[in-house]
Amino acid sequence: MFGTELQLTLLLLIPGFGALVIAFVPSRKIHLLRGTSLFFTSITFLYSLLFFTHFDPGAETMQFVQKVPWLNVGVLHIHYHVGMDGISLFLVILTTFLMPLAILASWGIEKKVRPYMFFMLLLEVGMIGVFVSLDLILFYLFWETTLIPMYFLIGVWGGERRVYAAVKFFIYTMAGSLLMLAAILTLYFFNEAQNFDLVEITQRLSLNQIILPFPVELLLFLAFFLAFAIKVPLFPFHTWLPDAHVEAPTAASVILAGVLLKMGTYGLLRFCLPLFPRASAALAPAISLLAIVGIIYGALVALVQTDVKKLVAYSSVSHMGFVVLGIFAFNLQSIEGATFQMLSHGLSTGALFLLVGMLYDRRHTHLIQDFGGLAHVMPRLAALFMVIMLSSIGLPGLNGFVGEFLILQGTFLENAGRAAFAASGIVLSAIYMLWVYQRVFMGAVQNDQNRTLTDLNVRETVILVPIVLLVVWMGLYPGTFLRRMDTSVQKVVDRIEQVREPQIYRVEYRGH
Amino acid sequence: MDINYTAVLPEIILSLVGISIMLLTPFVPRERQTHLGYLALAGIVLAFFGVAMGWGQTDLAFFEMIFQDDFGQFCKIFFLFVSTVILLISMNYLEQEKLFQGEFFALLLFATVGMLFMATSADLIMTFVGLEVLSISTYVLAGFKERERKSSEAAWKYFLLGAFSTAFLLYGIAFVYGATGSTKYLQIAEAIQASPDYSLILLVGVGLMLVGFGFKVALAPFHAWTPDVYEGAPIPIMALLAVASKGAALLALARILYQVLPDLSQQWQAILWPSAVLTMAIGNIAALTQSNIKRMLAYSSIAHAGYLLVGLTAHNSLGTQGILFYLVAYALMTLGALTVVQIVGRREEQHTTIEDYNGLGYRYPFLGIALSVFLISLAGIPATAGFMGKLFVFSAAVQSQMYGLVVIALVTSAIGIYYYLRVIVSMYMGEFKKEEIPITISMPMRIILTLMVLGTLYLGILPGILLNLAEEAASF
Numbered sequence: 001m002f003g004t005e006l007q008l009t010l011l012l013l014i015p016g017f018g019a020l021v022i023a024f025v026p027s028r029k030i031h032l033l034r035g036t037s038l039f040f041t042s043i044t045f046l047y048s049l050l051f052f053t054h055f056d057p058g059a060e061t062m063q064f065v066q067k068v069p070w071l072n073v074g075v076l077h078i079h080y081h082v083g084m085d086g087i088s089l090f091l092v093i094l095t096t097f098l099m100p101l102a103i104l105a106s107w108g109i110e111k112k113v114r115p116y117m118f119f120m121l122l123l124e125v126g127m128i129g130v131f132v133s134l135d136l137i138l139f140y141l142f143w144e145t146t147l148i149p150m151y152f153l154i155g156v157w158g159g160e161r162r163v164y165a166a167v168k169f170f171i172y173t174m175a176g177s178l179l180m181l182a183a184i185l186t187l188y189f190f191n192e193a194q195n196f197d198l199v200e201i202t203q204r205l206s207l208n209q210i211i212l213p214f215p216v217e218l219l220l221f222l223a224f225f226l227a228f229a230i231k232v233p234l235f236p237f238h239t240w241l242p243d244a245h246v247e248a249p250t251a252a253s254v255i256l257a258g259v260l261l262k263m264g265t266y267g268l269l270r271f272c273l274p275l276f277p278r279a280s281a282a283l284a285p286a287i288s289l290l291a292i293v294g295i296i297y298g299a300l301v302a303l304v305q306t307d308v309k310k311l312v313a314y315s316s317v318s319h320m321g322f323v324v325l326g327i328f329a330f331n332l333q334s335i336e337g338a339t340f341q342m343l344s345h346g347l348s349t350g351a352l353f354l355l356v357g358m359l360y361d362r363r364h365t366h367l368i369q370d371f372g373g374l375a376h377v378m379p380r381l382a383a384l385f386m387v388i389m390l391s392s393i394g395l396p397g398l399n400g401f402v403g404e405f406l407i408l409q410g411t412f413l414e415n416a417g418r419a420a421f422a423a424s425g426i427v428l429s430a431i432y433m434l435w436v437y438q439r440v441f442m443g444a445v446q447n448d449q450n451r452t453l454t455d456l457n458v459r460e461t462v463i464l465v466p467i468v469l470l471v472v473w474m475g476l477y478p479g480t481f482l483r484r485m486d487t488s489v490q491k492v493v494d495r496i497e498q499v500r501e502p503q504i505y506r507v508e509y510r511g512h
Numbered sequence: 513m514d515i516n517y518t519a520v521l522p523e524i525i526l527s528l529v530g531i532s533i534m535l536l537t538p539f540v541p542r543e544r545q546t547h548l549g550y551l552a553l554a555g556i557v558l559a560f561f562g563v564a565m566g567w568g569q570t571d572l573a574f575f576e577m578i579f580q581d582d583f584g585q586f587c588k589i590f591f592l593f594v595s596t597v598i599l600l601i602s603m604n605y606l607e608q609e610k611l612f613q614g615e616f617f618a619l620l621l622f623a624t625v626g627m628l629f630m631a632t633s634a635d636l637i638m639t640f641v642g643l644e645v646l647s648i649s650t651y652v653l654a655g656f657k658e659r660e661r662k663s664s665e666a667a668w669k670y671f672l673l674g675a676f677s678t679a680f681l682l683y684g685i686a687f688v689y690g691a692t693g694s695t696k697y698l699q700i701a702e703a704i705q706a707s708p709d710y711s712l713i714l715l716v717g718v719g720l721m722l723v724g725f726g727f728k729v730a731l732a733p734f735h736a737w738t739p740d741v742y743e744g745a746p747i748p749i750m751a752l753l754a755v756a757s758k759g760a761a762l763l764a765l766a767r768i769l770y771q772v773l774p775d776l777s778q779q780w781q782a783i784l785w786p787s788a789v790l791t792m793a794i795g796n797i798a799a800l801t802q803s804n805i806k807r808m809l810a811y812s813s814i815a816h817a818g819y820l821l822v823g824l825t826a827h828n829s830l831g832t833q834g835i836l837f838y839l840v841a842y843a844l845m846t847l848g849a850l851t852v853v854q855i856v857g858r859r860e861e862q863h864t865t866i867e868d869y870n871g872l873g874y875r876y877p878f879l880g881i882a883l884s885v886f887l888i889s890l891a892g893i894p895a896t897a898g899f900m901g902k903l904f905v906f907s908a909a910v911q912s913q914m915y916g917l918v919v920i921a922l923v924t925s926a927i928g929i930y931y932y933l934r935v936i937v938s939m940y941m942g943e944f945k946k947e948e949i950p951i952t953i954s955m956p957m958r959i960i961l962t963l964m965v966l967g968t969l970y971l972g973i974l975p976g977i978l979l980n981l982a983e984e985a986a987s988f
Contacts, residue, residue, distance in 0.1 A: 071976055075830055076907060112874075137903070141894040148893065151933075155941050163941045167933060174893075174929055178922040181903075185910040185918070 008064045008082045008132055011051075011092070012125055014044045015099075019121035027114040034107065037117040041100040041124065048096040055089055057484045060491070062134060062199060070138075077195045081135040086488035087269060087339055088131040090481060091262055094346045095127045097466075098258045102251035104463045105354055108361055109157060109249065116157060119149035120251070127259050131266060136184045136196040139271075140177070146260060147173055150252065158247040165240075165247035172240040176230035183223035187275070190216070202274045206495060214278060221279035224272050225287075231264030234287075234324055235294030238317045245313035246366070250357025253309070257316050258350035262342045265323045269335065273327070273492050277499045284328040288411075291328070292421045294321035299428035303435070308359070309366045311436055312352045315392065318425055319345045325422055326407035330496045334410020335489045336482055341403030343481065344474060348392040348400060351467045355385050358460055359440075362453045368436060373445035378455040382441045384464050389437055391471045393430045399474035519573030519580040519632075521562035522588055523625045529555030530621035537614035545614040549603040552617035556596050556624070563588045572634060576696060579634045579767075586836060586985035587631035587763050590843070594756045595624040597847050597960060602748040604957055605854055609657070609746075616656060623649035623752065627760035631767070636685045636695040639764055643681065643728070647674050650757055654745040660860075666744025673727065673737045681724025687717025697772045704775050715779060721768070722783060728761030731821060732790035735814050739798075742810035747854040747861065750806060754813040754850070755843045762820055766835060769824065777827050784825045785917060792818030792924040799931045805853055806864050808931055809846070812890060815928055816842050822914075822921050823905035831908030832986035837979055838905050841889070841897035841971055848964040849886040852879050855957060858949050866935055871944025873936075876951055880939050882961045889968045891932040892925050897971035904979070 018040025025033050056063060062083030071078040084092065102120065109116050126149065129142030147170060155166030188194065191201055191210050204210045212220070230237045245253050273280050298318030305311040323345070326338030358381065359374075360366060375382035391398035394405075404426060412419035445451055456464070474481060517524070533548050540548060563585060571580040578584075599620060606616060626646025633639040651674060655667025689695050691714035692703035704710070726734040742750045769780055795815030802808040820842075823834040856872065856879065857864050873880030889896035902925065909918045953961075971978055 071979070075911065076904070141899075144894040144899075148888065152940065155937065163937055166941075167930070167937065170933060171926070171930060175923075175926040178926050179919070182906070182910070182915070182918050182922050185903075185907050186915065188907070189911050 005066045007066075008051075008084065009066055011044065011048060011096075011132075012082075012128055014047060015040055015121045015124040015128070018044075019118050019125070022114060022118045022121060025114065027112075030110065030113045033113045033117050034103070037103045037121060038100055040121060041096070041103050044124065045093075045096040045100055048093050051084060051089060052093060055084070055086075055484055057086065058487060060487060065134075067134075070135075075194055078137045079135045079195065079197060080138060081197060081199075082129075082132040082138075083134050083199075084132055086485040087266070089484060090339070090343050091131045091259075091266055092128055094262070094343055095124065095131065095259045097470075098254060098346065098350055099124050101350075101354070101463050101467070102254045104459060105254065105357060106249070106251040107459060109251075112156065116153070119152050120255075123149040123153070123255060127255075127263070130263050134198045136187070136198060136201075138196075139198070140181055140184060143177060143263065144174075146263070150256065150260065153252040154244055154248045157249040157252070160247070161243070162247045165243040168240045169244040172230055172237070173227075176227035176237075179223040180227035183220045186216070187220060198271070202495070205275060206498060212276075217276050218279045218282070221272060221276035221283070224267070224276070225283075228264040228267040228272065229290075231267070232261055232320050232324060233264070233317065235290050235297055235317065235321065238294065238298070241317060242310050242313045245316075245353075246307065246309050250353060250360070253353040253357070254350045257312075257353055258346040261316065261320055262346060265320065265327060265338065265342055268324065268327050269339070269492060273330075274495045277496045280328070281330070281496060281500050284330065285415075287328050288325055288415070288418050291321040291325040292418060292425075294318065295325070295422050295425035296428065299425050299432060303428065303432040306368055307366045308356050308368055308371075308436065308440065309353070311368075311432065312349060312356060315352075315429065315432065316345070316349055318429060319349065319392070322404055322407050322422065322425070325411055325418065326403075329407070329411040329414040329418075330493060330500070331410045331413055332486075332489055332493050333406045334414065335492060336485050337403050337406025337408075337410055339485055339489065340399075340474075340478065340481060341407060344391070344399040344403045344471075347467055347471055347474070348388055351384075351388040351464060351471075352392060354463060354467075355381065355388065358456070363449065368439050370447060371440040371450065372447060373441070373443045374450060374453070375441040376445055377450060377453045380456045380461070384456070384468060385441065386437065387468050387471065389433050391475070393433050394426055397472075397475045399471045399478075401475060402478040515575070516571055516573035516580070518562075518566040518569070519571060519578050521565060522559035522592070523628050525559045525562050526555055526621045526625045526628075529558070530618040530625070533614055533618040533621070537618075540614060542612040545612045546603055546606050548614040548617050549599060549606075552599055552621055553596070555621060556592055556599065559624075560589070560592055563592065572698075577635045577638045578629075578632050579697075580632070582985045582987065583767065584632035586981060588628050590836075590840060591624060591627040591631065591756060591760065594759070594843050594847070595620065597843075597851075597964075598748050598752050598756065600956060600960055601751065601847075601851055601854060604954055605746060605748050608859060611657065613656075616653070619649040619653050620752070623653070623756070627756055630760045630764040633764065633767075634697050636688065636697070636700075639768070640678075640682060640685060642764070643724075643761070644678065646757060646760060647678065647728075650749070650753060653749045653752065654741060656746055656749065660744075662744035663746065664744075666741045669737055669744075670741045677724050677727030677734065680720050680727075684717045684720030684722075684724060687713050687720060689717075691717060697768070701772050701774070704773065708775070710776065710779075715776075718773060718776060718780065719783065722765075722780065725761050725765040726787065729758050729765065729817050729821075730791075730814050731787050731817055732794045732814070733787075735791065735794065735817075738814055739807050739810040742813070743804060743806045747806070747850055747857065750810070751847055751850045754810070755846050758813065758817060759839050759843070762817070762824070762835070762839070766824055766832065770827070770832065774827075781825055781827065784821055785914070788818050788821035788825055788917060789920050790818075791815070791821060792921055796924045796928040796931075800927065802931070803865055803867070805866055805869070805935065806861075808866070808935075809849060809853070812928070812931070813846065815924065816846075816890075818924070819902060819905055819921060822909050822917055825917065826905075826908035826912040826914065828908055828911055829983075829986050830904065830911055833979060833982040834901070834904035834908045836982035836985055837971075837975065838901035840978060841901040841968070844964050844967050844971070845886045845889040845896075845898055848961060848968065849883060849890065851957065851961055851964070852883040852886070855879060855951060855953055858951060862949075866938055867942075867945075869935055869938045870942030871939070873939040875944060876953075878953065878958070878961075879951070882965050883939065884936050885965045885968055887932040887935055889972065891929045893929075895969065895972045897968045897975070900972055900975040
């Protein structure tokens with residue numbers, strides 16, 4: 001199949017077919033259900049690696065493209081149009097990589113396994129679809145498709161306040177995306193070619209074949225931006241996130257933090273910037289301010305949490321602030337840093353949620369005060385937690401450093417003040433992370449219940465080790481990833497440069 | 513001036529079958545009277561053939577009273593389809609409630625005849641007659657459980673308010689006749705075009721007609737009867753009112769506005785715009801607090817009338833296609849949801865609060881999945897017919913540059929999601945209560961529900977076929 005037009009569609013079909021198979025496995029055969037899901041998600045992952053190896057880093061256009069008309073009625077022309085570039089490639093692989101791990105982490109789910117696995121696979125289809133869609137309506141379709149499985153995953157398999165969290169999650173994200181739909185339709189009728197083709201619309205916009213008056217551009221930008229900002233979540237739209245994370249089952253948290261949040265920043269990068277460069281440039285200072293507030297606020301709130309899971313959730317708000325900051329600094333380093341940070345954050349926060357989940361499986365609590373001295377009882381878990389924590393803080397040599405460094409460097413070139421404030425977030429992240437590590441793992445074991453805890457078993461080790469390896473790889477040799485992003489990111493930067501006044505102290509920066 | 517019977521063949525067939533059911537009823541033993549439903553079903557199937565015989569012909573038939581055109585054919589197929597589903601649900605319902613009365617089916621067929629006339633009428637008098645045939649049948653049907661107070665209350669409320677609204681419509685028709693000298697659609701249109709300075713009489717007439725139709729479509733501010741009547745009426749009749757009666761009035765209105773009054777579009781758009789906003793807002797907001805699922809769906813049907821009105825107000829061909837598509841989608845999901853509500857309601861509709869759905873998804877996975885699909889579609893979430901319908905209707909409004917209306921429509925549909933989700937929440941996340949009466953799902957119900965679920969999903973993923981039909985039908 002590879003090499004044909006269907007290659008990318010197949011990536012969507014494999015988990016889709018998996019979901020279909022799951023629907024026909026008898027619901028009592030729990031092991032078969034788990035095995036089938038693991039099989040299909042693993043196959044999807046292996047298959048997605050082919051895209052990595054076949055990716056041409058120098059290509060200017062979208063790759064692995066398939067475009068067929070889907071709806072051609074009256075004035076509406078909708079295409080099934082999928083493709084990948086250097087930005088979406090890694091997000092797709094991040095999705096397919098985290099998925100089998102999330103399934104493995106769901107071994108603890110014993111009730112209603114069949115719908116659970118079904119929704120996990122459906123979620124994977126939706127997430128991959130979001131990253132590969134090049135038609136606005138198709139994108140919107142996949143974007144909304146991810147909502148339903150996540151809603152059920154939180155609402156049915158979640159913690160005590162699961163229903164509240166699930167509904168809040170749904171309403172928040174849906175409200176944002178409906179305005180995006182209005183913007184998509186408006187954009188459509190401004191486009192005389194009358195299609196929803198992202199590539200074509202971007203091109204026609206940059207050639208001034210579509211003229212968007214500035215107020216219109218501003219409104220359209222805001223409609224898209226709101227949908228994405230809620231998803232990221234950018235301060236002050238983040239309030240759904242802690243609730244959703246705390247109540248979600250471990251695997252759903254991993255996917256939520258690992259992939260779903262990235263859909264927001266991906267959207268900013270893929271839609272907001274190229275489609276509305278003038279509005280993006282005009283609002284960049286304000287958005288950067290929100291991002292910085294988010295970085296510091298998220299970190300400060302994380303600092304005072306008594307619940308480990310909530311702490312990780314708020315640290316997400318802080319880290320995703322960096323990504324938004326990088327995107328709106330509009331240069332190659334900052335945007336590449338932001339894209340890299342999306343991957344890093346996906347891995348490290350995903351892993352943190354996995355680790356917290358493993359602690360929860362043993363002690364059935366998330367409260368920091370219930371732990372203490374766990375390094376004596378669970379040395380392996382403590383060691384892996386340490387690596388992941390350091391990666392999250394941004395220790396040089398691990399993945400977190402690369403992304404944050406590039407973002408700060410790029411932001412500094414754009415505006416030194418922003419970089420200075422944002423950098424304080426890194427210091428704060430070191431404080432809350434090290435402090436929680438100290439309280440959970442260091443010292444003597446205080447609570448007797450903690451003495452008998454067992455260390456990681458084989459399954460849990462298998463889940464964590466690949467992440468740790470990747471964390472180290474990304475930290476030591478980021479070139480593997482950055483090299484493939486260069487061309488695509490440069491295109492976004494060029495698009496913005498087209499409408500911006502040149503700045504005095506912009507340093508020309510050449511790839512790696 | 514000729515009659516051209518093929519143009520009214522479906523109506524003739526349905527009327528004859530209806531009359532023969534009326535005549536047969538006294539001779540059939542009471543407990544066998546449900547079997548007369550099969551006769552009605554045969555009548556509807558024959559009527560489908562009747563439509564097929566006139567397919568593709570364009571004519572002004574029956575003494576220039578009836579249009580025979582693509583729009584009309586589309587509407588006829590739609591109403592026959594809706595009637596078929598309602599008939600099948602009714603047979604199940606009557607059996608379950610032990611309401612053995614053959615007249616039910618006759619009235620259902622007469623109501624269908626009324627709808628068909630409304631959608632194809634070429635003369636205001638004909639429209640009025642169609643509306644009355646439909647209305648009188650539904651007044652009786654709404655009160656069909658005459659021993660139950662709620663049902664009688666519903667019938668009376670509906671009858672009194674309905675009579676008022678018909679009077680408004682008739683008064684409006686009289687004014688329009690006074691202003692233009694004709695009741696025939698084409699002649700009125702010509703008269704309006706000939707004298708572009710519209711007299712006040714004409715505008716008053718149009719306004720009064722809008723009131724009459726607004727009542728039937730349940731547009732705000734003429735919607736107040738809807739929740740009470742829907743709640744009191746038997747569930748299949750609620751479906752008839754919410755889908756068929758509403759659809760017939762809307763399509764008749766669409767024909768009048770587009771075909772007779774296109775020159776007055778600025779005026780009627782100015783009236784419909786605020787009405788659409790009100791309808792969507794009231795429907796969605798009032799539905800939030802309902803604890804009875806019938807009332808919730810009643811308010812939801814008001815909200816959906818508002819979305820349809822958005823497409824109507826847009827006044828372009830995409831809008832017309834959108835309305836036709838949306839009506840089919842709306843019919844699928846509303847009929848589907850009400851079928852589930854009827855099955856879950858059991859004997860005498862005892863279980864119609866949302867709490868009664870707690871844990872239903874696990875106890876009866878089939879009903880759970882079906883109702884979830886219908887509700888997700890009603891909420892307008894992608895990959896369902898409801899989303900596609902909204903997409904087309906709202907695109908039409910964007911095309912006519914009614915951005916404000918679209919934003920309000922989107923915001924209100926975001927509000928709407930909450931109450932649809934509430935039912936799903938209780939089905940899958942609520943605590944299961946011990947139930948006294950088990951739910952039984954008969955085979956025909958199972959098949960209908962499966963078909964409607966598949967239809968909802970199919971139209972959500974591949975709406976092309978229906979949309980192409982709607983495109984042909986949308987060219988008057």
